[in-house]
Amino acid sequence: MKILHIGNIANNAFQSAKMQRSVGLLADVISFDYYHIMASPEWDIALRAPTNHNEPDWATAQLPRGWERPRWFANGSLDSTIRYLLAPEGSRARVLLWRQLEWERWLICSRSPARQRAKRALKARQLDGLPLGAALARGASERLWPCRAQRWLDRYQATACGERTRLADRDCYHSWWMHPYWRLLLSKYDIIQAYATFTAIPAKLGVPFVAYEHGTLRVLPFTDTAEGRACRESYQAASAVFVTNLDNIDAARQLKLKKPVWLPHAFDKQACFAFARAHRQIWPSLTTFIAPARHHWTGGDDPGWAKANNRVCQAAKLLAAKGRRFRLQFIEWGEDVAATRKLIADLGLVDFVEWLPPLPKPHLWARYLASAAVIDQFVIGGLGGVGFEALALGRRVISKLDLPSAREFFQGEAPPLLTAESVEEIAERMEQVLLDPLDRNNRGREGREWIERWHSADRQLRLQLQVYEQILKEEKRDEASSEEDQRSGALHQV
Secondary structure (H helix, E strand, O other), X not given: OEEEEEOOHHHHHHHHHHHHHOOOOEEEEEEEOOOOHHHOHHHHOOOOOXXXXXXXXXXXXXXXXXXXXOOOXXXXXXXXXXXXXXXXXXXXXXXXXXXXHHHHHHHHHOOOHHHHHHHHHHHHOOOOOOOHHHHHHHHHHHHHOOOOOHHHHHHHHHHHOOOOOOOOHHHHOOHHHOOOOXXXXXXXXXXXXXXXHHHHHHHHHOOOOEEEEOOOOOOHHHOOOHHHHHHHHHHHHOOEEEEOOHHHHHHHHHOOOOOEEEOOOOOXXXXXXXXXXXXXXXXXXXXXXXXXXXXXXXXXXXXXXXXXXHHHHHHHHHHHHOOOOOEEEEEOOOOOHHHHHHHHHHXXXXXXXXXXXXXXXXXXXXXXXXXXXXXXXXXXXOOOHHHHHHHHOOOEEEEOOOHHHHHHHOOOOOOOOEEOOXXXXXHHHHHHHHHOOOOOOOHHHHXXXXXXXXXXXXXXXXXXXXXXXXXXXXXXXXXXXXXXXXXXXHHHHO
């Protein structure tokens, strides 16, 4: 079975494909024109994070000796990633196109003087007016395939540069994604799995696909915008939808999706277990909390983005007023970092708070192990990567949770979180941790055991394979029915 994963926000496609390849499935990932630090395979293993998050220069990071990006992960400009995956395995074209992808990432992300000289060369060829991804695609096509992609590149330039088109806004949405070779590429695979709003690609082409939502359905498909309509219609067109956030159960039903499947969030559970075993020497601080959630709260409780970081600060103020001694660690990322800093100062909590830079997974997990508990988010009633990884590492997690939805999503047993939502409830849960510093109630062990039972790779793979096999059977049945109709039509004409 050959599977193509389209889009790699938060490394979800990478983790899914890696898990599928571990059992012998031929899974590839295409991640085009997107280089974010948390959408890179290096993020899971780097020992030092690049300073630029949107265009990370991994040459400045400390990676394990000899590590290389897997060749099944195609990341670069749209044109180059498609051509790379179309090239036959082991062919000279494939080797050259892999070098092309590496060069493109270097040109976009590197901070070296040589990169600045290369950009000046692009500008000299009058390509600098385009977004860099488009410039790279045009440059590559001019050198290697002079005419084939010109029509798409012209459309890319018109759309990316903001020129008005005659198309309706819904048809224009992400029209620059519509490369002429998409259909050829998708035909090479048995299953197409598209993430977030990348579902627009197979939906627009009329190709059967599986949609994978990771927060996509909370708000977007219910907004009357081009992006919202494209999201809604593409998810409704999907042969099946993997819903990975339990707070989106109601949204999936409201959209009347064909085949919603409650699928646990993709993450490498075994890596967490192995990390915890290898770092048993890290003892948790009895009074330290780490709150790694992105800082986003000044715009209200927008379920698509908000984390309610302000409630954590206000809860800390209640604890400090009671004379409790503790340390609260925040990660310096998100659009509201400055607002959180100001709130901390206004509440008189500067001496209680420590700020950490964005940390690659190994460093972040070490911080989890060194903390008494992990504080997540308090807007949506679901559980994401922070919560799952903290539970797998045996740490107590304070977060909001919709218990009825969690029981349905996980077939009866909700994750053993320290649930909270209001400022007062968060403060109570933090005090509960402080009063049981050694976790004599074994909440951390319960969380690790829950992950083992309900969030195993075996369960995730089994759910996905059941859906894939059913889709393939339906496609075969439809093909057989179509052939029968054609034969009947021919006989009727005779």
